[in-house]
Amino acid sequence: MTTTLPSIAIIGAGAMGGAILNGLLGPGVSVASIRVTNRGQAKAAVLERPGVESLAIETTPDANRRAVAGARLVVIGVKPAMVPDALAEIADALDPDALVISVAAGVTTATMEGIVSTSVLRAMPNTPALIGRAVTGLAGGSRATGDDLAIGRALFETVGTVVELPESQIDALSTISGSGPAYVFYLIEELTRTAVDMGFSADIASLLVEGTFAGSIELLTASAKTPAELRRQVTSPKGTTERAIAELERADLKAIFDRATGAALARARELAAGG
Numbered sequence: 001m002t003t004t005l006p007s008i009a010i011i012g013a014g015a016m017g018g019a020i021l022n023g024l025l026g027p028g029v030s031v032a033s034i035r036v037t038n039r040g041q042a043k044a045a046v047l048e049r050p051g052v053e054s055l056a057i058e059t060t061p062d063a064n065r066r067a068v069a070g071a072r073l074v075v076i077g078v079k080p081a082m083v084p085d086a087l088a089e090i091a092d093a094l095d096p097d098a099l100v101i102s103v104a105a106g107v108t109t110a111t112m113e114g115i116v117s118t119s120v121l122r123a124m125p126n127t128p129a130l131i132g133r134a135v136t137g138l139a140g141g142s143r144a145t146g147d148d149l150a151i152g153r154a155l156f157e158t159v160g161t162v163v164e165l166p167e168s169q170i171d172a173l174s175t176i177s178g179s180g181p182a183y184v185f186y187l188i189e190e191l192t193r194t195a196v197d198m199g200f201s202a203d204i205a206s207l208l209v210e211g212t213f214a215g216s217i218e219l220l221t222a223s224a225k226t227p228a229e230l231r232r233q234v235t236s237p238k239g240t241t242e243r244a245i246a247e248l249e250r251a252d253l254k255a256i257f258d259r260a261t262g263a264a265l266a267r268a269r270e271l272a273a274g275g
């Protein structure tokens with residue numbers, strides 16, 4: 001099945017904007033036209049390819065305004081603190097029927113709607129977008145129609161799965177799935193360090209830990225069982241795993257995740273307040 005999308009501009013095609021660009025260039029996606037912008041020319045040059053017009057502010061000072069002219073979809077991929085300035089810069093160059101979608105953490109649709117007069121959406125993808133396996137939260141601003149949300153969904157489905165939700169839940173989602181890949185990689189790093197301390201070489205330690213994470217996720221996906229049931233399958237009564245899990249329970253991993261996600265949520269609120 002082919003996904004057909006209208007003309008798109010990505011303002012700030014860095015890690016996340018670049019991942020979205022990748023999705024647009026993937027098989028089964030047809031886009032009317034794609035323009036992307038960055039500040040530096042070196043970065044812009046890397047993104048230039050057939051079907052993609054890549055502009056740099058360094059060499060084309062009005063790159064952002066040129067990129068959005070005639071674009072039906074405008075993705076804002078700059079850092080949160082830069083979003084208001086980027087929106088103000090493009091505001092009067094936007095097509096009246098453009099749909100502006102920001103992926104910035106913490107920046108509300110109300111803030112965006114205060115700067116541009118078009119319809120806006122807020123999206124929170126995560127880095128597995130790079131391999132088409134993102135989980136993206138999507139919320140509409142006050143002017144967004146059902147059609148706008150459907151276009152936003154189609155855009156982010158090119159890089160994975162989309163969950164539509166009220167904007168009041170976007171910051172919370174960001175602390176779970178937006179930041180989540182970092183939690184997973186951190187768990188992998190720490191278990192690998194433990195394996196090395198037990199005497200395994202770095203290579204073997206990585207193989208043991210990464211293979212275990214990858215295999216466990218695939219088992220979970222393939223099985224009808226819950227994570228708790230699968231955990232119990234590994235945990236024989238009075239066995240070795242039972243002792244290890246008892247230690248993890250004593251450390252109260254849930255309370256640690258509560259504190260970590262709470263800290264991320266507080267930061268999202270600071271960002272929303274312009275901090």
Ligand SMILES: NC(=O)c1ccc[n+]([C@@H]2O[C@H](COP(=O)([O-])OP(=O)(O)OC[C@H]3O[C@@H](n4cnc5c(N)ncnc54)[C@H](OP(=O)(O)O)[C@@H]3O)[C@@H](O)[C@H]2O)c1
Nearest residue numbers: 012013014015016038039040077078079080103104105125
């Ligand atoms: N990374 C994640 O996991 C993730 C997940 C969800 C959402 N997000 C959101 O995605 C946004 C970008 O994050 P990122 O990790 O992709 O950062 P990034 O790699 O630094 O990308 C930002 C890009 O914006 C470009 N840029 C800066 N100012 C610009 C301007 N005025 N006009 C046009 N382009 C400009 C930068 O180009 P130069 O390098 O040339 O300056 C850079 O390529 C953030 O708002 C973040 O909250 C990120």
